[in-house]
Amino acid sequence: MHRQLAKPLALICLITASDAAVADNLFSCTMKYKLSGFSLAYKQYDGFGDISCGNGQRAHVELASKALGFTIGKSEIQGTGTFSGVNDISETYGTFIALEGHAGLTKSVDGQVLTRGEVSLALSGSGRGVDIGVALGALTITPK
Numbered sequence: 001m002h003r004q005l006a007k008p009l010a011l012i013c014l015i016t017a018s019d020a021a022v023a024d025n026l027f028s029c030t031m032k033y034k035l036s037g038f039s040l041a042y043k044q045y046d047g048f049g050d051i052s053c054g055n056g057q058r059a060h061v062e063l064a065s066k067a068l069g070f071t072i073g074k075s076e077i078q079g080t081g082t083f084s085g086v087n088d089i090s091e092t093y094g095t096f097i098a099l100e101g102h103a104g105l106t107k108s109v110d111g112q113v114l115t116r117g118e119v120s121l122a123l124s125g126s127g128r129g130v131d132i133g134v135a136l137g138a139l140t141i142t143p144k
Contacts, residue, residue: 027054029083029092033125035063035110036076043067043135048144049081057089060144067098067137075108079125085118095140096121103132114139 029051037045045065052058083092096114100123103109108131112123121139 025087026085027087029053029057029086029089031061031081031083031092031121032079033063033081033123034076034078035065035125037065038074039067039071039131039133039135041068041071043069043071043133043137045077049141051083051089051092053083053086053089053092059089059092061093062142062144064140064142065098065137067100067135069133069135069137071102071131071133071135073102073104073108073129073131073133075102075104075110075127075129075131077102077108077110077125077127077129079110079123079127081121081123083119083121085120091119092121093141093143095138098135098137098139100137101134104129106130112139 031049031051033049035045035047047063096116098114100112108129110125114121
């Protein structure tokens, strides 16, 4: 009976070890970015950024943010984003779903929490403009 249990137990240990090895390959990436645009119920901001990852990968990217919500204003934001759960820099490209809040009168602040599958992105920035709002939308990141 002990031999019958040994094989499944060894298989479970092997699977758990391989899952841990995959998790060890995950790293984080940071993005310095600049976005500017306007909003009046519909928010559209465009910009660019530079991504650098813990494994040495780097990329220059274009950004396009579109959202709907209770939002009005015009601003220019510079900030930093942190990606987590990344296996390769290519996982930072694509469309991330965003829930965001922004506010400012001459000085603006913007914060967003975004997700795309297993990869998450937290953005935090400040700049200048006149704006206020809460919106649900998407940020598309494209390699340049």
